[in-house]
Amino acid sequence: MNVVEALRATKSPVLVTHRHADRDSLGSAIGLRELLGQGTICTPDGVARPAQSLLETFDIDPVTRPTKVAHDAIVVLDAPSAERIAPVDPSSPILVDHHEPDNLASRAAASLVDTDAGATAELIVQLADTADWELSPEAALPLxxxxxxxxxxxxGAPPRSVTVAVDLVGAIDDRSADLPQLLDRSRASGEQSARALGTLRATGYRAGDLFVAVTHVGGYETAAAHALRDAGIDLVVVCSEQADGLRVTARASEAFVERRSLGGDILPTLAEEFGGDGGGHASAGVAELSKASFDEVEAFLIARLESELGLTFTTVA
Ligand SMILES: [Mn+2]
Known part of the structure; x- marks a missing residue:
């Protein structure tokens, strides 16, 4: 069964975002709910700060477990693995995602997984096109x-993503006034200090023209990773202590991705070594490790890169 047929067959779907839902995951859920005219949104462990204005604008009060509501299907948006939506653990979900495929793709009743898509929201628009669902302003805005x-x-998005964005801009109509606050990128003070602390605490490694930085922050890992990527580091690894382990956020340059994929290779390898889950895109991803310290992860990663890439790193003081 294809995804459009599966979505047409459901009367009461639960739309599940990944943990710590971002704007793409939550925007896809809200947009799909508008397109279907039904559905309950489920955010397994809440919504990341930048995505919270979407909840307010669309007046949504998500559940945290599908079991809270009667439902006949579970639709997973923007998450490749059961670990990314834990503790939600559907046996045969409908899956729409643009990450490297993991254990949800193999058990899905129907799936649209396309790693070339710029966002899961782009795939939702593709489904609407196929199904001939009208893109109302309320659907187009969150997408x-x-x-x-x-x-x-x-x-750097491919032409296809740009075309979809242009279509969406045309469809939002009078909701365009809501756009600026939904896309607010002003930095929270925590974000600013994560950029500074992440940079100051980083250990640098170099092999030829390949630069690697490993660092740790208390939160806002993505902001810290961007600061180091902006400085020209090829592989940035940011660790943060969580209640249940260590979160590893990684970003990589094209030069690095030519040699190794973060979501397809590096992060799953960390999860294999330290327990937990790791995945994402070739140049961006996250691992949630159950039993690892920052020092262990750093040592393992550098040793692993050296042996796999045949390089010798020197520490940059
Ligand atoms: Mn996404």
Whole structure:
């Protein structure tokens, strides 16, 4: 069964975002709910700060477990693995995602997984096209927010993503006034200090023209990773202590991705070594490790890169 047929067959779907839902995951859920005219949104462990204005604008009060409501289907948006939506653990979900496929793709009743898509929101628009569902302003607005956010405002996005964004801009109509606050990128003070602390605490490694930095922060890992990537580091690894382990957020340059994929290779390897889950895209991803310290992860990662890439790193003081 294809995804459009599966979605047409459901009367009461639960739309599940990944943990710590971002604008793409939540925007896809809200947009799809508008397109279907039904559905309950489920955010397994809440919504990340930048995505919270979507909840307010669309007046949504998500559940945290599908079991809270009667439902006949579970739709997973923007998450490749059961670990990314834990403790939600559907046996045969409908899956729409643009990450490297993991254990949800193999058990899905129907799936649309396309790693070339700039955002899951882009895939929702593709489904609407196929199904001939009308893109109302209320559907187009959250999808546009998701697409612009996940592609860094289309920076380096493929033509296909740009075309979808243009269609969405045309469809938002009088809701365009809501766009600026939904896309607010002003930095919270925590974000600013994560950029500074992440940079100051980083240990640098170099092999030829390949630069690697490993650092740790208390939160806002993505902000810290961007600061170091902006400084020209090829592989940035940011660790943060969580109640149940260590979260590892990684970003990589094209030069690095030519050699190794973060979501397809590096992060799953960390999860194998230290327990937990790891995945994402070739140049961006996250691992949630159950039993690892920052020092262990750093040592393992550098040793692993050296042996796999045949390089010798020197520490940059
Ligand atoms: Mn996404």
């Amino acid at each position: 546009l927010v998701g697409l612009l956010d996940d592609t860094g405002f289309l920076m």
